[in-house]
Amino acid sequence: MSKINIREITSQTRFYNFHTHTQYCDGRATIEEMTRAAVAEDFKYLGFTPHSPIPVESPCNMSIDAVMDYTAEIERVRKAFPGIGIYKSMEVDYLGPEWGPSNELVKTWDLDYVLGSVHFVPTQEGKPVDIDGNPERFVRNLRALFHDDLRYVVDKFYDQTLSMIEEGGLDIIAHLDKIAANASIVDPDIESYPWYKAHVEKVIDAVSQQGLIVEINTKAYAKTGRMFPAVTWWPKIIDKGLDVIVNSDAHYPDLIKSGRDRAFEILSDMINR
Ligand SMILES: [Zn+2]
Ligand SMILES: [Zn+2]
Numbered sequence: 001m002s003k004i005n006i007r008e009i010t011s012q013t014r015f016y017n018f019h020t021h022t023q024y025c026d027g028r029a030t031i032e033e034m035t036r037a038a039v040a041e042d043f044k045y046l047g048f049t050p051h052s053p054i055p056v057e058s059p060c061n062m063s064i065d066a067v068m069d070y071t072a073e074i075e076r077v078r079k080a081f082p083g084i085g086i087y088k089s090m091e092v093d094y095l096g097p098e099w100g101p102s103n104e105l106v107k108t109w110d111l112d113y114v115l116g117s118v119h120f121v122p123t124q125e126g127k128p129v130d131i132d133g134n135p136e137r138f139v140r141n142l143r144a145l146f147h148d149d150l151r152y153v154v155d156k157f158y159d160q161t162l163s164m165i166e167e168g169g170l171d172i173i174a175h176l177d178k179i180a181a182n183a184s185i186v187d188p189d190i191e192s193y194p195w196y197k198a199h200v201e202k203v204i205d206a207v208s209q210q211g212l213i214v215e216i217n218t219k220a221y222a223k224t225g226r227m228f229p230a231v232t233w234w235p236k237i238i239d240k241g242l243d244v245i246v247n248s249d250a251h252y253p254d255l256i257k258s259g260r261d262r263a264f265e266i267l268s269d270m271i272n273r
Pocket of ligand 2: 249
């Protein structure tokens with residue numbers, strides 16, 4: 001359960017971002033630099049979400065030794081910028097029953113809220129592999145590590161997502177169909193298959209049952225025109241009455257609001273249709 005009322009904030013203003021990266025993981029700026037960028041855009045709330053420590057080797061994730069320093073830096077910036085609500089969170093990876101947002105260790109970090117994500121899919125042999133980001137790397141790993149079985153990777157991605165939702169510990173589900181970005185490079189029609197749609201529908205139903213907030217992630221919109229979840233899913237999300245939050249997932253200060261205005265435009269067109 002989050003310590004802050006996210007729904008109240010997002011129902012009152014669009015001047016927020018609850019998914020922000022910094023040098024504590026793979027971001028390119030400091031907490032202070034990202035805060036300055038948010039203040040310059042008149043944001044009233046800013047939540048920081050470094051990729052959580054995980055019990056496997058990963059260059060993109062924060063080290064467990066950095067958690068105390070991260071907490072202290074959040075406190076410092078919070079005091080230095082009293083005009084904006086600064087929140088301490090993490091984008092907690094789900095790896096399987098052994099690690100995810102419901103892990104006891106996550107509770108000891110005393111986060112204001114928890115963003116849950118699947119970036120890793122275990123191979124047929126059980127080794128967690130990052131399926132996000134660089135498409136060339138995805139294709140290489142698909143051939144070399146996943147026996148060239150795209151259906152397996154996609155099935156497993158959504159199975160992991162469902163397990164994460166069921167095990168709990170998260171408040172917001174990040175980019176719930178992220179696999180679509182790389183999977184659609186290998187098979188451009190993948191999102192039109194009934195089995196694929198059934199996966200996303202199941203996830204949306206589970207999110208609804210658990211009362212989670214659905215993130216609309218605008219990070220890739222400027223570059224690829226894609227939002228997560230894909231815009232085709234938004235009517236179902238709205239019809240189900242789910243709470244949505246629009247986040248830029250910014251890794252750079254100048255991208256702090258990238259894609260968000262467009263997402264709000266599409267959302268309000270759908271709601272008022
Ligand atoms: Zn992510
Ligand atoms: Zn992120």
